[in-house]
Amino acid sequence: MFRKLSPFVVGLLWVFATTALQVFLFPGFRSPDVVLIVVVIMSFQYPLLLGGGLAFALGIVQDVLSGGIIGLNALTKTMIFALSRWIARRFYLSTMLAKIAMIAFGVLVDLLLVTAIMLMGKMVHLSFSFFVRQLTVQILLTCLLSPLVMISMPKVSDVSGSGKKERFFNAHTKGRVRGR
Amino acid sequence: MLDLRKHRASLVILLLILCASFFIYLQLSNRPAGDALHTAGLRILSPFQHAFHWGVDTVRSVLKNYVFLVNVREENRQLQEEVSRLKRENSDLRESAQGFERLRNLLLFKERFPVTMVTAEVLAYSPSAWLRTIVINKGERDGVKKDMPVVTWEGVVGRILRTSPHVAVVLLVIDRNSAVDAVVQRTRTQGIVEGGGGARCYVRYVPRAEDVQVGDTIITSGMEGIFPKGLSVGEVARVVKKDYGLFQEIEIIPSAHFSRLEEVMVIVSPVREKEG
Numbered sequence: 001m002f003r004k005l006s007p008f009v010v011g012l013l014w015v016f017a018t019t020a021l022q023v024f025l026f027p028g029f030r031s032p033d034v035v036l037i038v039v040v041i042m043s044f045q046y047p048l049l050l051g052g053g054l055a056f057a058l059g060i061v062q063d064v065l066s067g068g069i070i071g072l073n074a075l076t077k078t079m080i081f082a083l084s085r086w087i088a089r090r091f092y093l094s095t096m097l098a099k100i101a102m103i104a105f106g107v108l109v110d111l112l113l114v115t116a117i118m119l120m121g122k123m124v125h126l127s128f129s130f131f132v133r134q135l136t137v138q139i140l141l142t143c144l145l146s147p148l149v150m151i152s153m154p155k156v157s158d159v160s161g162s163g164k165k166e167r168f169f170n171a172h173t174k175g176r177v178r179g180r
Numbered sequence: 181m182l183d184l185r186k187h188r189a190s191l192v193i194l195l196l197i198l199c200a201s202f203f204i205y206l207q208l209s210n211r212p213a214g215d216a217l218h219t220a221g222l223r224i225l226s227p228f229q230h231a232f233h234w235g236v237d238t239v240r241s242v243l244k245n246y247v248f249l250v251n252v253r254e255e256n257r258q259l260q261e262e263v264s265r266l267k268r269e270n271s272d273l274r275e276s277a278q279g280f281e282r283l284r285n286l287l288l289f290k291e292r293f294p295v296t297m298v299t300a301e302v303l304a305y306s307p308s309a310w311l312r313t314i315v316i317n318k319g320e321r322d323g324v325k326k327d328m329p330v331v332t333w334e335g336v337v338g339r340i341l342r343t344s345p346h347v348a349v350v351l352l353v354i355d356r357n358s359a360v361d362a363v364v365q366r367t368r369t370q371g372i373v374e375g376g377g378g379a380r381c382y383v384r385y386v387p388r389a390e391d392v393q394v395g396d397t398i399i400t401s402g403m404e405g406i407f408p409k410g411l412s413v414g415e416v417a418r419v420v421k422k423d424y425g426l427f428q429e430i431e432i433i434p435s436a437h438f439s440r441l442e443e444v445m446v447i448v449s450p451v452r453e454k455e456g
Contacts (some may be wrong), residue, residue: 016232019304019315033309045216049224056196064221065229065315066308067341067349070214071203073308078196114310121208138309 007045008054011038013059014149019065032141035062036110037149039077040103043084055081069121076113079108096147103146107139138147215326215342222319229315229347233303282443285333289445293408296449297323297331303347303440312355312375314338316444319346323448329406330438330444335412335435336360336400337444345411350444352415354381355432361404362413364390364396364413373398373413373432378428379439381414383430398432 014034039055046054059074066073084102115131205212290297300316318324320343330337330350338358341351351358355374362373362383369390371383383398396416402409414432421428 016228017309018307019229020232020236031305031309043195049192052189052193052196055207056200059200060221061225062307064218064225065304066306066311067218067313067351068308068311068316069204069207070217070221071207073335075197075200075204078193078200082193097389117204130377142309156401 004055006052007038008058010153011035011042011054011058014038014152015058015061015065032145033107033110033138034145034149035059035073035077036080036106037142037146038153039081040084040099040106041150042151043081044088044099046085048082048085051085052078052081069117072114072117075117076110080109082108083177096150099150100143100146104139104143107142107164109136111135111138127164187235218342218349219344222347222349226315226344226347229304230317246331252452274454282333286443286445289294289331289333293411293447295408295447297445298324298443298448299441299443301325303384304337312352312377312438313341314350314441314444316350316446317346318446319344319348321345324348324446325448329407329447330381331407331411331447332436332441332444334437335414336407337438337441339406340446348446350372352438354379354438360407360413361419362398363401364392364416365399366393367396370401370403371398371430379434380417381432381434383416383432384427386428386430387426388421388428392416392428392430394419 009163011034011092015038018031019036021139035058038058042051045051056074056078060070060071062073062077065071087102111131111134184237191353202279203214203217208216236283246333266334272346286299298318300322303317304315306313316330317325317341324340324343326343330339336353338350338352338355342349352375353360353373354377356375356376356377361370362374363370364383364386369386369392373381373383375381383392386392394416396411398416400407400409400411400413412435415435417433418431418432419428420430
């Protein structure tokens with residue numbers, strides 16, 4: 001159980017680390033979205049149910065610690081987890097570069113969702129140029145930090161469902177052999 | 181018919197998304213349950229944040245004092261010990277001097293603004309990319325309430341956004357959701373200081389005809405009743421007057437140094453003007 005939850009625990013530690021070390025990581029800049037990196041990494045390793053729940057929990061933690069709207073990050077991170085997992089299962093994204101590209105895509109989706117919700121709630125007024133600038137800076141910062149977070153995250157590949165697939169494949173092959 | 185067991189995971193995800201949407205709805209519609217959610221969340225997470233802050237501080241002090249003195253040559257041991265002792269003493273003295281300077285500035289500030297203040301330590305910075313907030317180690321038990329102004333001796337820091345018994349979240353003046361009523365000190369021209377999301381702020385709604393120059397100091401007007409009058413907000417860094425539009429664009433550098441905030445003061449008494 002602990003092994004299964006270890007990426008979540010490491011992710012949580014990263015969130016606390018950014019709250020304490022932000023100034024040292026990127027002084028004078030916006031903070032990179034560590035939760036998003038962790039959620040995308042989890043989407044490569046966790047099954048939908050467990051990973052979705054943990055992405056939701058990390059989003060809530062981020063919402064509480066930032067003092068923003070509770071549920072905003074929980075909503076976006078759960079959706080990004082589901083989307084990223086859906087894409088990861090359809091395309092072979094094994095290299096670090098592919099994963100970083102997935103994280104950049106996640107930042108784009110996150111910003112679009114957050115902006116849409118904030119505009120719906122009439123909480124912010126945005127110009128297109130501001131939006132593009134924020135997006136560029138955010139993608140750069142988040143992608144820059146992502147290799148470090150990826151290296152620190154434990155591998156839990158057997159919970160992704162590939163193990164199940166393998167078992168099914170073996171049973172199926174055995175059956176055919178027996179049938180002969 | 182739809183097999184619910186087969187789609188259990190997808191249904192749970194959908195449920196979580198609905199749950200998050202419901203939380204958002206609660207807060208956007210300004211229901212008290214929204215604030216209760218925050219208070220409960222902060223109550224749960226603040227001990228971890230305190231612990232993490234303590235851990236970081238300990239590691240930082242260990243690194244500062246000992247790690248750089250490891251691998252000393254044996255023949256220079258005595259000399260190195262002497263150097264390390266002097267370094268430690270020097271570092272302690274410098275730290276004391278800086279602490280004394282900070283406290284002196286705080287006292288001077290308190291003299292200038294006769295309001296009741298609570299001094300708080302910055303525990304953490306916002307982990308969210310879209311909000312510029314900090315968490316401080318004072319909460320409801322210390323008299324801190326929502327919307328109270330937060331300042332340093334340098335100037336305006338922000339206002340209290342959320343509270344819990346032991347900690348509070350401060351919305352920084354550089355956040356895009358922040359707005360402070362202010363005036364240009366030299367000309368008394370009024371405007372609204374809004375955050376830019378980055379390291380700068382902007383003074384909005386200043387008519388084009390008004391005289392504002394680079395280097396002018398922007399201070400609080402005290403009009404909105406949150407900040408005391410005369411607190412420094414920032415210094416004008418850029419003024420743009422376009423050929424069209426009613427207002428000019430004024431960019432300011434905030435007075436408070438947000439990248440090295442250590443202690444802040446929360447003004448807990450209602451704002452009143454200094455007599456005389």
